[in-house]
Amino acid sequence: MKKSPKKSADPYEPIYTAIRRVPKGKVSSYGAIAQLAGLPRRARLVGTVLKNSSPSLKLPWHRIVTSSGRLAFPVGSDPFRTQQSRLKREGVTFANNKIDMSFYAWPPRTVELDELLWGHDSR
DNA sequence: CCATTGACCGGCT
DNA sequence: TAGCCGGCCAATG
Numbered sequence: 001m002k003k004s005p006k007k008s009a010d011p012y013e014p015i016y017t018a019i020r021r022v023p024k025g026k027v028s029s030y031g032a033i034a035q036l037a038g039l040p041r042r043a044r045l046v047g048t049v050l051k052n053s054s055p056s057l058k059l060p061w062h063r064i065v066t067s068s069g070r071l072a073f074p075v076g077s078d079p080f081r082t083q084q085s086r087l088k089r090e091g092v093t094f095a096n097n098k099i100d101m102s103f104y105a106w107p108p109r110t111v112e113l114d115e116l117l118w119g120h121d122s123r
Numbered sequence: 124c125c126a127t128t129g130a131c132c133g134g135c136t
Numbered sequence: 137t138a139g140c141c142g143g144c145c146a147a148t149g
Contacts, residue, residue: 041133043132051129073130
């Protein structure tokens with residue numbers, strides 16, 4: 001009975017989980033997802049993983065935006081419009097192709113959460 | 124195997 | 137507000 005060879009579990013499971021936690025009508029950033037997944041400073045990996053992830057995972061990828069509140073795709077591009085319409089459908093509004101992160105970001109940034117997730121010393 | 128890319132980010136000029 | 141920079145490092149060529 002050993003199942004050692006195992007079905008090599010997808011090592012990015014933590015990232016998928018974090019993404020699935022983002023509520024409808026809210027958005028999170030690549031960096032925040034990385035942090036929540038236990039991979040500090042690996043924002044880029046989140047983008048790479050999302051790009052290669054199978055659609056069958058049904059991830060709410062449209063809720064992931066850059067930390068500045070902008071979509072990661074070129075304005076006007078196909079994926080840009082798709083993501084934007086999906087977000088608008090959930091009630092997220094845009095102003096100059098930008099989302100007000102102080103209002104829509106999840107998790108919300110509070111002093112306590114910041115220390116819990118990021119700690120005092122920036123790095 | 125080595126080099127370049129890239130759905131990023133925070134700090135600093 | 138606008139760039140540039142270094143850190144990160146899987147994926148791709």
